[in-house]
Amino acid sequence: MSESCNSRHFSWLMKSCLPNPSDAKSLVPIHHANPPATVTPISSLPDDLLLECLSRVPSSSIPSLTAVCRRWSRLLLSPYFLHLRRRLGLLRHSLFAISAVDSGLFAAVLQLQSEIPSWRVSLAVCADGGQGSLSHARAAAIGPRVYVVSRNAVLRYDSWMGTVALRSPMIFPRKKFAIAVVSGKIYVAGGGGGSEVTAAVEEYDPEKNRWEVVTHAARKRYGCIGAAVDGVFYVIGGLKIGNETSVTSRGTAAHVYASSMDLFDVRSRQWLRSRSVPGGGCVVAACAAVGHVYVLSSHAVELSFWRFDARRGGGGGFGEWTRLKSPPLPAQVRLDGTVRFSCVGVEDKVAVVQVVGCIDDLLRRSGRSERGLRESLVLLYDTVDGEWRRAADLPEMITRAACACVEW
Incomplete structure (x- = not known):
């Protein structure tokens, strides 16, 4: 058996599997690459799918989203956007x-x-x-x-x-x-x-x-x-x-x-x-x-x-x-024309906002001259335990709220 390899000893089928040294094209490796992936921009999504995506963003990002385009601004104003965020528990x-x-x-x-x-x-x-x-x-x-x-x-x-x-x-x-x-x-x-x-x-x-x-x-x-x-x-x-x-x-x-x-x-x-x-x-x-x-009812001297x-x-x-249980108003608050109330339901709480129309008139009528009496206060009633507690007073610049x- 010859020690050297002679091509005449190979069959035609085997020679067809070997590259031809004289053929430059055959020496180039063949790469079977995957076809390029198709990139779909979010703007091409239909409204319902786009809303599903937008409804998951943090509340702090919503103002910037409305500035993207008119379509996004319109979708963010739609009732369905609120419905999705409410369903996801993202509304406070x-x-x-x-x-x-x-x-x-x-x-x-x-x-x-x-x-x-x-x-x-x-x-x-x-x-x-x-x-x-x-x-x-x-x-x-x-x-x-x-x-x-x-x-x-x-x-x-x-x-x-x-x-x-x-x-x-x-x-x-x-x-x-x-x-x-x-x-x-x-x-x-x-x-x-x-x-x-x-x-x-x-x-x-x-x-x-x-x-x-x-x-x-x-x-x-x-x-x-x-x-x-x-x-x-x-x-x-x-x-x-x-x-x-x-x-x-x-x-x-x-x-x-x-x-x-x-x-x-x-x-x-x-x-x-x-x-x-x-x-x-x-x-x-x-x-x-x-x-x-x-x-909340008034009986002239009590609520x-x-x-x-x-x-x-x-x-x-x-x-x-x-x-x-009646709301625990401060002693200096009188139930007259200078005081008005607002009630607001906030989840399982009831907020009673008391606003004094004219604090100077109130002080003159009560004969008091002390400072520090707030123009308005906020009381919270817990509908679960039935108790009242005091919340932060309304800011001073909020009048006739x-x-x-x-x-x-």
Whole structure:
């Protein structure tokens, strides 16, 4: 056997497997690379998948996302975006207070979930103007956006962006009216101007930026308060301003209105049977929380606190009243015209915000001259353990505050 390798000894098949030294192409190694991957930008995703991605970003990143493009800004304003964040547990409930000044709106947020809750204050300027006409304004929140509704103007404050936009005003100019949110829409009832109290109940659609009258109330209430639970709009308290000829009848009618509430079923567009608040006091504040309506009544020298079972799910408790522990107000606070209250439901808490209209008048009436008396305070009622505790006072720049609960 020859020691050298001669190609004549290989078969044709074996020679075909060896490279030809004279063929340069055959000496180039062959690499079977994978085909290049197709990169899909996030902007090419359909709206539903894009929303799934955007809904998971931190709240601090949302303002920058709205500046990417108009499409993203539109999606971030959609109700489905809020629904996704709510489902993922990324929305926090906070107590919100807002007041108008010449330069804009002072907004303050109190996060009750913090270890040491403190108010975070910001100043927002309305580019369209109109913030100076917000006396006696009411506030209603839909997710992170707060609608400040006054007699002749409506402003929308975005707590994510810190921006203010002018929206369509109510059809019937009114003040001291009831307001509440049901299924993403705002409802107002009662109130008016002077001796003219309107019976029209208006509905505001934030997506269409449009008001429309959906029904008329049987009783015209002035100075009433609104709340909403389980699809029912509660119009609570207030006074009757009508054409009663008898002084006695006027007094009786006013008393009945001040201690009662009307119930409007939004879905069926029907009025349910009216209910009376026990104790016969004058309702000064009310709100909804965890399936109940909480009512704060004044009896000239004291306050009473009540809970109305508003759950209509067949549990059998609908319509029952329970008296609760009254809020522990400081001794120097008198229940007169200088003091007004707001109630806001924040998850399983009820916040009672007490605002003194004129602190100097209060000090003169009480004969006190000490310093350090705050113009406003915040008390929190825990619906689980039934106890009150004091929260951080409203910041000094927040005067005549309109309060609501925001999700953001």
